[in-house]
Amino acid sequence: MSTIKVHGSPFSTATMRVTATLYEKQLEFEFVYLNLKIGEHKKEPFILLNPFGQVPAFEHGDLKLFESRAITQYIEQEYAEKGTKLTITDSKKKALAGVWWEVESQHYDQVATKLVTELGIKPLFGKATDPKVVEENEGKLDSILDVYEKRLSESKYLGGECFTLVDLHHLPSLHYLMKSQCKNLYESRPHVSAWVADVTARPAWAKVVAMIPK
Numbered sequence: 001m002s003t004i005k006v007h008g009s010p011f012s013t014a015t016m017r018v019t020a021t022l023y024e025k026q027l028e029f030e031f032v033y034l035n036l037k038i039g040e041h042k043k044e045p046f047i048l049l050n051p052f053g054q055v056p057a058f059e060h061g062d063l064k065l066f067e068s069r070a071i072t073q074y075i076e077q078e079y080a081e082k083g084t085k086l087t088i089t090d091s092k093k094k095a096l097a098g099v100w101w102e103v104e105s106q107h108y109d110q111v112a113t114k115l116v117t118e119l120g121i122k123p124l125f126g127k128a129t130d131p132k133v134v135e136e137n138e139g140k141l142d143s144i145l146d147v148y149e150k151r152l153s154e155s156k157y158l159g160g161e162c163f164t165l166v167d168l169h170h171l172p173s174l175h176y177l178m179k180s181q182c183k184n185l186y187e188s189r190p191h192v193s194a195w196v197a198d199v200t201a202r203p204a205w206a207k208v209v210a211m212i213p214k
Contacts, residue, residue, distance in 0.1 A: 004029040007046060008056030009036050010211040011124060013116060013172030014068040015056040019211065020168055021072040023204035025083035031211070037125065069105065072165050084204070086165045097159035100151070100166045104158070108148075111140045112173035120176030138182060145185055145192055152191035156198075167199050174200055175209065 004022065006029055008015030022029050034040040034055055042053040049057035050066035058065040060078075065071050076086045088094045114137045118129045151158060159166035174196060178186065187193045199205070 002061030003059075005032055005059040006030070006056050007032040007034060007049060007058075009034055009041075010208075010213065011121070012036070012055045013113070013176070014054070016172035016175070016208050017068040017169055018056050018058060018071050018075075020171055020205055020208045021075045021086065021165070023207045024086060024168065024202075025075055025079045027075070027079060027082065069165075069169065072168070076165060084163070086163070086168065088160055088162070088164060093160050097164055097166055100158040101169075103147075104166060104169050108141075108144055108170065109173065111137045111144060112170075112177065115141065115180070115182060116173050116176040119180040119182065134181075138185070141182060142185055145189055148195075149189040149192050152195050157195065163199065163202070167195075171199060171205055171208070 004027060006015065006018055006022070008018070008031075010016070010019075010031075010033070019029075019031070034046060036055070040046060041050075041055050046057065047053055049059070049064055052066070054066070056066070056068060056071070058071045058074075060074075063074075065074060072086075080087075088097050114133055118134050118137075122129055148158070155161055157163055157167050158170075174186075177183065178196065178200070186196050
């Protein structure tokens with residue numbers, strides 16, 4: 001079997017999506033660490049793998065990919081019979097899960113990424129947090145989580161009754177935001193809170209967290 005390589009940073013939420021998927025699928029891989037503080041992701045040889053200079057990049061034999069959600073989809077499809085099944089096959093249920101896939105990428109992640117940057121990443125780089133950005137996006141997250149609370153009152157997971165990539169894609173931002181002042185926004189909603197506790201307790205996710213230097 002061709003070697004799988006992930007080029008990225010254990011602090012990067014996009015990188016964490018990919019490694020979480022690999023661990024869920026019980027796949028071995030080589031992790032190529034990039035030091036984002038000194039800009040290794042903006043230089044050769046990495047820039048040849050991702051012309052946008054963003055982590056992660058993924059190699060599987062002669063296949064080279066970037067964009068984390070495209071990578072997680074490939075891993076799930078290529079290794080459908082291994083580890084955790086992370087997609088739904090029934091066409092109608094799959095279509096509904098697809099709606100929440102779009103909600104995560106087009107609504108939730110737009111807001112969560114800004115909050116993670118301000119409350120999680122900037123402190124790691126010794127930069128000051130912008131309180132206006134935090135306040136604005138906390139308000140947006142509050143409204144989004146109202147929608148999530150309703151959805152999770154109807155199904156155990158966002159994509160349906162089983163854990164899928166839809167839920168997995170939220171894990172990296174949850175890692176940072178549940179350690180921040182945003183924690184109350186999740187815990188004040190019983191169904192959202194139960195979902196967070198469930199998905200963050202997965203053994204595969206614990207392996208991702210263990211990759212982060214202390």
